[in-house]
Amino acid sequence: MPFVRVSYLEKKYEAEQLSIISREIMSTLVEHFNVPEDDYFQVFHGHKASEFYYSPNYLNISRTDGLLFIQITLKSGRSTEQKKDFYSRLAERLSNILNIRKEDVFVVLVDTEFEDWTFGNGVAQMIENQGKE
Template identity: 60%
Template sequence: MPFIRVSYIEQQYEAEQLAVMRDTIMSALIQHFNVPADDLFQVFHAHKREAFFYDNQYLGVKRSDGLVYIQITCKSGRTIEQKKGLYGMLARQLAAAVPMREEDVFVVVVETEFEDWSFGRGEAQMLPRAVTDEGQESAVQQAAQPAKVSPSVRTAQVTELAETAQREQGSQIGEPSPNREIQSSARESYGDIAPAFVRYSEDVLFGDVWRRGQLSLRDRSLITVAALMAGGMIEQLPYHLRLAVDNGLTIEELTEAITHLAFYAGWPRAASALTVLKEAAGR
């Protein structure tokens, strides 16, 4: 769901170079923000030189008239590590592909919430599912719904993005779900006997609580894994360990967290959690 604005001085870049910028920005968003490949919304603005202002030495960065402002408006929750990875990839790859100077890549991330977006038809598609006056369910995060994108295409996108994120983070865990589209297993596990439980899981827990901006998804995953391990709820750990990696935690960080908790929650529980982590990581 990111919306991208790119501003530059007119006649500094040709149409082919702008197309390279578009593709490079999208590639970086897919790799570091786990954005779906079809979530492409960008606009480029060419400005007259007299209407484009910047300081050419602020913070020790020597800028030129090739400066490009890249504003990324997106949902809150990305970690510092994800943002730094995005900034670095944009500077390096734009400099190499456009080409342009790394010093002229200026990026700002503007964070929003789900209620701040409408993708058309006057609807807030990213808000949790609700029952309408007519008793029909409205769309829940339509960008993530299998009905809008074929399962085979969505599965391929998820797999590609997950593998890319794993290579970037150096982790080995397999078959993770996409970071930005948290997929609960409740519907598959309990949908036939507890539809209300599924609805609360999808709409309230993962649709609201996990999306609040006060904590990042990485923080929430670490807290959840710690709570499950401390409570001895091992059956829930495989799913949440995969989700934790999707949300930016490495296998090494999860191992260290469990080791730390062993002194507070108990050695047997820590050993059980490490066994689950080892199996999930394929080690």
């Protein structure tokens, strides 16, 4: 049940590249967090330069205007090792497939609980469906 937001500098990435980024994020979620393939909810936001700010060298990581801010809201419960492996694998995939610099793959995971979600109809489906599997 992840919800993914990706922010980037507008005109930095073409539609085809964004589609591949989306696919690779989803594939990595499926691989590392066992997310169902049809649990697919993502939005991409291209920002004007006047709306996109970042430190070019925080923690001695050299960033460029190719920076991707990837925020993933998902159910809590993943281990630190799973998260570290996820970060590493996603950066590797984006680097290998689209030549995006690993330094420009900024990811934050936001843990939530089942009661924090509705997928529509004003119903907390994850609570309603507990125990029915």
